[in-house]
Amino acid sequence: MKTELSPRLKLVLYGLLCVLAVPFVFPTWWMVTSSMKPVSDIFAFPPALIPTTYDFSSYADVFRLQPFARQYFNSAYIAAVVTAGTMLVASFSGYAFARIRFPGHNALFLVVLTGLLIPSEVTIVPLFRMFLKWGMINTHWPLILVPIFGAPSVFATFVMRQFFIALPGELEEAARVDGLSRLKIFWTIALPLARPALAAVAIFTFLHSWNLYLEPVVYLSNPSVFTLPQALTQYVDAYGGPMWNIQLAAATLTALPVLLVFIVAQKHFVEGLAHTGLKG
Template sequence: MTRFQSPFVRVCWYLSLAILAVPFVFPFLWMLSGAVKSQTEIFAPTLTLLPETWHWENYAEVFSYQPFARQYFNSLYIACVVTAGTLFISSLAGYALARIRFAGSGLLLLLLISALMMPEEVTIIPNFFLMKWLGLMNTHMPLILLPMFGSQGVMATFLMRQYFTALPPELEEAARMDGLSRFGIFWKVALPLSRPALAAVGIITFLFSWNLFLEPLVFLSDIELFTLPLALSNFTDAYGLPLWHLQMAATSLAVVPILVVYIAAQRQIVESFALSGVKG
């Protein structure tokens, strides 16, 4: 009897999941629909996903309204630099906290974890005065340095530390008997084995940097230096009202790298959150 009921149960599960997915999928479909509608049609009394007239010129207007291509490049290269720097620093720091015993290592780890409890809104003011004192205002350096050495860097270090802690110590002992130094063990043994953790940290860091909004809002004033999250809020008319058709067209272009990352590495994204629970 169970064999005959299993297809029915499976269909019920699929239908339930499809219904639960509607609130998450519908805003995305509405964004794609609004990207090819006119401003007036978006607020039409009749709610329709398919536009009456397809305004593909909205995408061209996005690039003519402001330097959107430059802003797109700004977000892309900043996210790549932050990801590469965070991977380098967090892998070294995570390995040191996991494998090197030194005085105060436990206290240092506790201080790093406590930094995750402090919201960015609390640290943005001292960071503002620090960057102003360093002469880095209206540059991309705060958007690169703060994520690498801030809360995102701390989380990356913690994830890498948890992964290195779970590695069998016998691997290091065998490498040490072969004459490898501490850095040689890290570079030739531990780091190649940590590719899943590196992939997870890289994905999370890239998404964090790509979606960063508060820091660009505080540190940037030149429109040529804007990143995408800040540029999306700049599609307004002369009265400061949003141009929704342009905002939706620009947003649909901005989510392309995020979709590519999620589709290509969704397994690593899920596993990355499990890494923080590894015993160590």
């Protein structure tokens, strides 16, 4: 039987959670409020939680000093394509490893999992030489192809496999009796049931692509094709020092899509993690 917490205990628990949330909320609050402060007030001590004066010119300077709108679009469409592609590839491969028994499927899956053990720094040089030979340097193709078909998609495949393993086998047996093919079973039965796992994969993949920094620095050199993490480092003065108010304004604009994606998909995200165990 479920025991109802007393109002006093609830108040204590909520108060404790609010206190524990401060270290996580304060940096974001400081970033947003400091983006609206004059430069002289940003590092004032003690820090002002609410600006005494508001200066929104830094947001206009974000777009004036760089093609920030174009860079914003670059990150948005790359993250969207990578997320959709990874969900598709991971769904097919995860279902194959979970539901199709073929010789050596467990050994092959272990080989695939070794991709999680390989740092991106190890493969960046051979990948650069490969894309240079293909004429794809200073384009977005490396930022799309590597996450979808490379090691970053391994974790997504693992999540999908663990979810599909937990599906009752009776569903497939009933579908086969009705004459459905393997592809039809996957597309009409397994995939719709995997929405929580797909939501978890979508959030992880979107965050990874949105925050990607090393690869854009290696592959891209033209500001018009920069992504946001690379663009944030370009707001410097004539002496190479950071323009703090403008950088914080750009960082605030950069963080908005991440917050929106998580708010929209957080329910499915939690369900996906809850249903994705270590079975099998």
